[in-house]
Amino acid sequence: MGQEKWRGVEIYFADERAVPIDDPQSNFRMVRVTLLEPVGIPARNIHRIQAEDPDLEEVVRAYQSALPTALDLIILGIGDDGHTASIFPGSPVAREAVARVAAVRDSPKPPLRRVTITPRVLREAREIMVLATGSSKAEAVARALEGTTDPDRIPARLVREREWLLDRDAARLLKDPDAPQSA
Numbered sequence: 001m002g003q004e005k006w007r008g009v010e011i012y013f014a015d016e017r018a019v020p021i022d023d024p025q026s027n028f029r030m031v032r033v034t035l036l037e038p039v040g041i042p043a044r045n046i047h048r049i050q051a052e053d054p055d056l057e058e059v060v061r062a063y064q065s066a067l068p069t070a071l072d073l074i075i076l077g078i079g080d081d082g083h084t085a086s087i088f089p090g091s092p093v094a095r096e097a098v099a100r101v102a103a104v105r106d107s108p109k110p111p112l113r114r115v116t117i118t119p120r121v122l123r124e125a126r127e128i129m130v131l132a133t134g135s136s137k138a139e140a141v142a143r144a145l146e147g148t149t150d151p152d153r154i155p156a157r158l159v160r161e162r163e164w165l166l167d168r169d170a171a172r173l174l175k176d177p178d179a180p181q182s183a
Contacts, residue, residue: 006041012067014076015086016049018056018113025111049101051115056103059115064101067117070124074117078132081108082140082154086116093118094152119151119158128162132170141166142173 011031019025028048036046047066053059076084086104087093093102096118104114122128132141143149144156145164151157 011046013049015114015116016051017111018051019111020052049115060101060103073127074125076130078140078156080136080140082156084156086114087155089153094155122158128159130159130164133167135169137170138173141170
């Protein structure tokens, strides 16, 4: 698909680590190398979080103003601790109801500083797909989809009613891993 076919597609990011854009830990770098460059999405259609800027509050303000009112599709993953985007267990971001973007200064996983969308953006999104592969995700997937723990402890529960795409290893602890997992 050439750039012409991507003209109407705008790409936004759910979160970013506060590292340079060429750092192997950069979400933007990973997406750029594996998706954006190979399919030829025009650079003007890519709205990245500039989390390498040391002033995270300014980064939050800028990205919050750049986000559309509601995203058409958000593609997320789930961490083995149940986090999604950079919304980690026990983080005040999991309870954020007003702001659409937040700075994370004490991530339990390196790097410590990040910028993330909030539960409000997740609620307002038209569609969300959560992708999970591998047995290391099985416990978090089961707790997110079948458990009774609140989203403060398993943030991926914020999107439990959305579309989940799991491989057999990630689904292995679900009561019926072949049953559809979306509402």
